[in-house]
Amino acid sequence: MNETSSGAIPAIELRSATKRFRTPSGGIYTAMRELGMTVAPGEFCAVVGPTGCGKSTTLSLISGLEPASEGRTLIHGQPVEGIDPRVGFMFQTDAVFPWKSVLDNVAAGPIFRGTGKKEAVAKARDWLRRVGLSGFEDRLPHQLSGGMRKRVALAQTLINEPEILLMDEPFSALDVQTRQIVQDELLALWELTRPAVVFVTHDLEEAIALADKVVVLTVGPATVKDTFRIDLPRPRKVQEIRFHPRFVELYEQIWNSLRDEVQLAYARTAGTTPEPAPADAEPSGATR
Numbered sequence: 001m002n003e004t005s006s007g008a009i010p011a012i013e014l015r016s017a018t019k020r021f022r023t024p025s026g027g028i029y030t031a032m033r034e035l036g037m038t039v040a041p042g043e044f045c046a047v048v049g050p051t052g053c054g055k056s057t058t059l060s061l062i063s064g065l066e067p068a069s070e071g072r073t074l075i076h077g078q079p080v081e082g083i084d085p086r087v088g089f090m091f092q093t094d095a096v097f098p099w100k101s102v103l104d105n106v107a108a109g110p111i112f113r114g115t116g117k118k119e120a121v122a123k124a125r126d127w128l129r130r131v132g133l134s135g136f137e138d139r140l141p142h143q144l145s146g147g148m149r150k151r152v153a154l155a156q157t158l159i160n161e162p163e164i165l166l167m168d169e170p171f172s173a174l175d176v177q178t179r180q181i182v183q184d185e186l187l188a189l190w191e192l193t194r195p196a197v198v199f200v201t202h203d204l205e206e207a208i209a210l211a212d213k214v215v216v217l218t219v220g221p222a223t224v225k226d227t228f229r230i231d232l233p234r235p236r237k238v239q240e241i242r243f244h245p246r247f248v249e250l251y252e253q254i255w256n257s258l259r260d261e262v263q264l265a266y267a268r269t270a271g272t273t274p275e276p277a278p279a280d281a282e283p284s285g286a287t288r
């Protein structure tokens with residue numbers, strides 16, 4: 001079994017994971033090839049890569065939403081077999097019941113998991129306080145600003161105390177100032193319970209400001225190109241850490257790794273470079 005640098009069993013491990021999808025025309029498309037990565041318990045890992053390279057597919061495998069076609073996905077050393085209650089998600093679009101109040105939305109997770117209503121509501125109030133939304137319990141989601149809705153989403157996810165938190169561009173729809181505020185809130189909340197995080201983003205600054213480690217994926221089929229340790233001090237304020245000299249160094253190093261992949265992806269969509277090698281168009285039936 002693979003171990004992290006601290007010797008502990010990883011919270012998350014993709015071991016030589018390959019993922020093929022069937023395309024609408026009946027062909028097979030390899031989205032990920034022999035991808036290997038680990039995330040230690042309590043580690044914040046950001047994943048960056050060019051558009052369409054397979055970042056969300058990485059999360060689908062870890063979450064159990066999709067099985068690997070080959071290779072393995074492990075959580076705390078155990079193979080992933082379907083959706084795991086220890087895993088929490090946060091996506092670009094909010095998963096709320098639009099007709100339910102903010103309080104009921106946040107309490108819904110624990111109730112679904114078997115907590116009594118009274119206890120779940122008390123817990124939801126507590127989480128709304130932690131995300132700075134006391135006084136807004138009775139609002140409907142559409143009566144909140146975008147930043148407030150993200151805080152509801154954070155409370156909704158973290159109330160279940162996930163050991164693993166998967167985030168797919170959760171803040172990309174926010175304006176820059178609100179985004180920075182919510183990023184700081186995420187870091188403060190993450191420090192409370194320290195789940196292992198996989199945070200997918202297109203924004204390299206966001207990745208460096210938040211993470212302990214940044215994984216750069218290649219243009220599809222995705223595999224790990226480079227992994228960078230982010231040795232910036234914590235606790236961090238995202239607005240301030242960007243001015244740290246080490247931040248600038250890291251940005252340059254990681255961008256040097258990412259740039260070629262971004263250019264290759266762009267050239268592919270612009271039609272100036274061929275699509276992935278024929279080896280990636282495998283006989284039908286090879287997928288799962």
Ligand SMILES: Nc1ncnc2c1ncn2[C@@H]1O[C@H](COP(=O)(O)OP(=O)(O)OP(=O)(O)O)[C@@H](O)[C@H]1O
Pocket residue numbers: 021022023029031049050051052053054055056057058220
């Ligand atoms: N269910 C599916 N069926 C067929 N192809 C798929 C499926 N899901 C993803 N793909 C393909 O796999 C590749 C990787 O998709 P994925 O969504 O993981 O990329 P991404 O890096 O998250 O994209 P983006 O940067 O645009 O968010 C894409 O070419 C996509 O079209």
